[in-house]
Amino acid sequence: MADPQIPVLIAGGGPVGLTLAVELGRRGVECTLVEKRDGKITVPRMSQVSTRNMEYCRRWGIAEKVRSAVWTNTHTLDFVYLTSMTGKEIARLRVPSYQDRGPLTYTPEGPCHCPQIYYDPILAELAKSFPSVTVRYNTELTSLKDDGGIIHACLTNSGSGEKETTTARFLVGCDGPNGVVRKSLGIELDGTGGLANSVNIFFRSAELATLHDKGWARFYRCIDDGGSWGEMIAIDGRELWRLTIYDHTDGDIDADGYLRRLAGCDFPYEILSVQAWERRDFCAKNLRKGNVFIAGDAAHEVSPTGGLGMHTGVNEAVNLAWKLSAIIEGWGGLTLLDSYEAECLPQAAFNVNISTRSFHRITELPPSQALSDVFPDDKEAVDAKLWSLTIPDFIKVQFTYENSPVCVPDGTKANPNDAENMKQSARPGSRAPHGWLKTGEALFDQFGRDFTLLQFAEADAGGLLAAAKEIGLPVDLSRINDEDLAAIYELPLVLVRPDGHVAWRGGQSPADAASVINTVRGIAAV
Ligand SMILES: Cc1cc2nc3c(=O)[nH]c(=O)nc-3n(C[C@H](O)[C@H](O)[C@H](O)COP(=O)(O)OP(=O)(O)OC[C@H]3O[C@@H](n4cnc5c(N)ncnc54)[C@H](O)[C@@H]3O)c2cc1C
Numbered sequence: 001m002a003d004p005q006i007p008v009l010i011a012g013g014g015p016v017g018l019t020l021a022v023e024l025g026r027r028g029v030e031c032t033l034v035e036k037r038d039g040k041i042t043v044p045r046m047s048q049v050s051t052r053n054m055e056y057c058r059r060w061g062i063a064e065k066v067r068s069a070v071w072t073n074t075h076t077l078d079f080v081y082l083t084s085m086t087g088k089e090i091a092r093l094r095v096p097s098y099q100d101r102g103p104l105t106y107t108p109e110g111p112c113h114c115p116q117i118y119y120d121p122i123l124a125e126l127a128k129s130f131p132s133v134t135v136r137y138n139t140e141l142t143s144l145k146d147d148g149g150i151i152h153a154c155l156t157n158s159g160s161g162e163k164e165t166t167t168a169r170f171l172v173g174c175d176g177p178n179g180v181v182r183k184s185l186g187i188e189l190d191g192t193g194g195l196a197n198s199v200n201i202f203f204r205s206a207e208l209a210t211l212h213d214k215g216w217a218r219f220y221r222c223i224d225d226g227g228s229w230g231e232m233i234a235i236d237g238r239e240l241w242r243l244t245i246y247d248h249t250d251g252d253i254d255a256d257g258y259l260r261r262l263a264g265c266d267f268p269y270e271i272l273s274v275q276a277w278e279r280r281d282f283c284a285k286n287l288r289k290g291n292v293f294i295a296g297d298a299a300h301e302v303s304p305t306g307g308l309g310m311h312t313g314v315n316e317a318v319n320l321a322w323k324l325s326a327i328i329e330g331w332g333g334l335t336l337l338d339s340y341e342a343e344c345l346p347q348a349a350f351n352v353n354i355s356t357r358s359f360h361r362i363t364e365l366p367p368s369q370a371l372s373d374v375f376p377d378d379k380e381a382v383d384a385k386l387w388s389l390t391i392p393d394f395i396k397v398q399f400t401y402e403n404s405p406v407c408v409p410d411g412t413k414a415n416p417n418d419a420e421n422m423k424q425s426a427r428p429g430s431r432a433p434h435g436w437l438k439t440g441e442a443l444f445d446q447f448g449r450d451f452t453l454l455q456f457a458e459a460d461a462g463g464l465l466a467a468a469k470e471i472g473l474p475v476d477l478s479r480i481n482d483e484d485l486a487a488i489y490e491l492p493l494v495l496v497r498p499d500g501h502v503a504w505r506g507g508q509s510p511a512d513a514a515s516v517i518n519t520v521r522g523i524a525a526v
Contacts, residue, residue, distance in 0.1 A: 009168035043202060070118050071113040198278070203240075208263065219231055287344060299313075303359040308391065354395075437480070451475040453478065459492035
C-alpha cells in the first residue's frame with residue numbers, strides 16, 4: 001500500500017481545526033487543513049476565550065494579542081441583570097476589568113473577551129506561520145473512506161466544484177455540527193436535543209452606550225414583565241453588539257421590536273445580521289473510529305450559556321495533537337489514540353450537561369415583578385444567586401482525566417468539591433496546577449513543548465529520565481525551588497504531559513520506570 005499523501009488531514013477551519021493545526025505546526029508535523037468557506041468570518045458566535053484556552057494562547061505567544069484585540073483594559077466584564085437598558089438595574093455580578101483583576105491564584109491568564117471575528121483570524125495567522133501547516137480555503141471535504149488505515153478523502157472546490165482525491169494517515173473532523181465526518185462514521189449522538197429556537201441580532205450603534213446609566217459591562221441580561229428573554233453582549237466595547245433571544249417561538253422575527261424591548265426606547269442602530277439557530281444539547285457517543293477522529297462542535301453541541309463550546313473543543317484539539325504527533329514521530333503507542341476518547345468524552349458530556357442546566361436556570365428566572373424572591377435585599381444572597389447562574393471559571397481549568405489509560409493513578413481520590421474550594425490538584429490526570437515562581441514568572445512558562453519532569457526537591461529523577469531517554473520519550477527536567485509550589489504538587493517528582501496534564505507523580509523515580517514511561521506513551525498498562 002502506498003504511503004498516504006498527508007500525515008494529518010483536518011476538515012474545518014473554525015477555532016478547533018485551527019488549534020489542531022497550530023499544535024501540530026509547533027511540533028513540525030505536516031498537516032493540511034481544508035475549510036469550505038473563504039476564511040472570512042463576519043458573525044461573532046464565541047465571545048469569551050476561556051481561562052484554559054487563554055493558557056494555551058500564552059504558550060503560543062498570542063495571549064496579549066488576544067487580550068488587547070478589542071476589549072480595553074478598563075471596561076469591567078460585569079453581568080448586569082436589568083429590565084431594559086434604560087430601565088431598572090435588577091442585580092449585578094461584578095467581574096473586574098483586566099486592569100483591576102490583578103494576578104489570579106489559579107491561572108497565569110484569566111478569561112478574555114475576544115469574539116470570534118477577532119479571535120479566529122489571530123489563530124489562522126498563527127497556524128499559517130508554521131512551515132508544516134497548509135491551509136486551503138474554499139475546499140470542502142465531501143466524502144471519506146477508511147481503507148484499513150489509509151483515509152481516502154474527496155475534496156471539492158467550493159467555487160468551481162472541481163474534485164480531487166487525496167489520502168491521509170489520520171483525519172480529524174473539526175467540521176462543526178453539520179459536518180460530514182461524524183455522519184460518515186455513523187457515530188450517534190446522545191443528549192436531550194433541541195433546547196430552544198434562539199436568535200442572534202448583530203447590530204451597530206455608537207449611541208446605545210450613551211442612552212443609559214449602567215456603564216460598560218460584558219453581558220446585559222434582560223428580565224422584564226415577560227420574563228427572562230435575552231442577553232446582549234458588547235462585542236467591541238464601542239459600537240458593535242449582539243443581542244441573543246433565548247427562545248423565539250411565534251412567527252417572523254421582529255428584530256426592530258426586540259431591539260426596542262432591549263433598550264426600553266427607540267434608538268439609532270444598523271442591523272448587520274439576524275440569525276436564527278437551534279440551541280441544542282448533544283454529545284457524540286464516540287470521538288473516534290479507526291484513524292478518523294472528531295473534535296469540537298462536530299462532536300458536541302453545547303448551549304453557549306457559560307462559554308464552554310469552543311473551550312471544550314480546543315481542549316480536545318490540544319489533547320489529540322500531541323498524541324497524533326507521538327505516533328507520527330514514532331515514540332507513541334496505539335493506546336494514546338484510545339485515550340483521546342477515554343479522556344475527552346466524559347469532559348464533553350459534563351460540559352454539555354452543565355451548560356444546559358445553566359441555560360434552564362437563567363431562562364426560568366421569574367418575570368421582573370416577582371424577582372424580589374430571587375434577588376432579596378441582601379447583597380450576599382444576591383451575589384450567591386448570581387454566581388449560581390454562571391459556570392465558575394475554575395471549572396474550566398481544574399478538570400481531570402479520570403480513569404485515563406495513559407495516566408498512572410497514585411491512589412489519591414478526587415475531591416468532589418474541587419470547584420467550590422478552588423483547590424488546584426496535581427493528581428494524575430489533572431491539569432497541572434498553576435503557581436507564580438519567586439521570580440514572578442509563571443510555572444507554566446517552564447513547561448516545554450514535550451513532557452516536563454518537575455523536580456521540587458532533591459528526589460532522584462535519574463531512573464525516570466534514563467528510561468525516557470532509552471525509549472525515546474522526549475522529556476525536559478525542570479528543577480523548581482519553591483516550597484509553596486511543592487506543597488500544591490504534594491510529591492517531589494511530577495511528570496507533566498505536552499498538553500499540561502499530569503501523567504504521573506511520585507516521591508522518587510519508580511523502580512519500574514520503563515513501565516511508567518510505556519504507560520504514558522500509550523504502549524502498555526501499568
Ligand atoms: C451565540 C453563541 C455564543 C457562543 N459563545 C461562546 C463563548 O463565549 N465561548 C466558547 O468557548 N464558545 C462559545 N460558543 C461556541 C463556539 O462558537 C463553538 O463551540 C465553536 O465555534 C466551535 O468551533 P469548531 O471549530 O468546532 O466549529 P465551527 O466554528 O462551527 O467551525 C467549523 C468549520 O468547519 C467548516 N466546515 C464544515 N464542513 C466542512 C467540510 N465538509 N469541509 C471543510 N470545512 C467544513 C465550516 O465552514 C466551519 O468554518 C458560542 C456559540 C454560539 C452559537
